[in-house]
Amino acid sequence: MPSARAHDLITVLSGAAITPLAYYACLEFTPIAPDTALACSLWLGGAHLLSGIMFSPDLDIDSAIDNRWGIFFWIWRPYMWLIPHRGFWSHSLVISPLLRLGYFAAVGYGLAFAVVWGLGQLGMTTPAYHREWAAWVQGLIRAHSTETWAFVIGFCTGSAAHTIADWLVTNGNGLLGSYGRRLRQRYRDHDQWRPRHKRRR
Template structure:
């Protein structure tokens, strides 16, 4: 499969190419006002980049992607254990990015709930942070529905750029194999990563 750097380049280039297309579509077909069209295109482009770079389909393995989360890499360990690599749940065009987004939201919600509970056990009376988060997200969605849809679509396209690139390499290798050829590079170590326990030994 393409390397992590190649996937990043594909994400950035496709985001740059698609963002003005979204702006034009919002103006010409959706009949949005110029400020709304600009906001939607920027939300789309930002979500596309965040999805492809930070919420990549390769979060289903110990890879270069989860390293980008730094000390918060552990957030993705349960996801990694539950989701088989390159399965439908990690590399589909729509379901998998929405699953990762929902998983991340659930983790943040759970952490806020746990922090509130711990503070309560210590005798403090903290605000219900988890409820405030849910309320703010609902208000944001209700206030900016068009921008919300632009974000969701961009989040899906950012992941799709990765998945489609994987498909093309796999299909290309299969087609060349039918003619007695093989790609020189097998992409076995496509993220140039080592498991965390091996990196710590170095």
């Protein structure tokens, strides 16, 4: 398993490669205008980086990734408890990034709901922030469906670059011969995995 830093490097390099490729593919194979193609490829590249660096598949363990969320690390605690490490739900190609995106949206919605409900209990009437936020997201998706697709695809490729790197190193014996074996040894505890009782938080 590559280390968090190696994964970051893979994310940045693959993002730098995929962004111009996406631009070229949009111009060549879709009817969209050049300025929309540019916007889409930038959304795709940005989502690729965001997904690989902040929404990495390794959020399923207490690793370097959730530290990046700073004081918001707790957002990923329930996710970490529920999702088994390196399994289908965190390391698959399409389902796992979409699950993390959906989970994040659900936490945001739940928090907004809790604020509205809490203030309501104190006798304060506030706008229904959770519903306003959901409507805003829906409106954004409807108004910019092409860019939304680009974002979702980039979010999946960012996660896939991580998963494929993990696969290559794990299955490196067959795929890469002795080089794979050496890599595997070097990255044995790539994500600083610790048994639960030895974790700090």
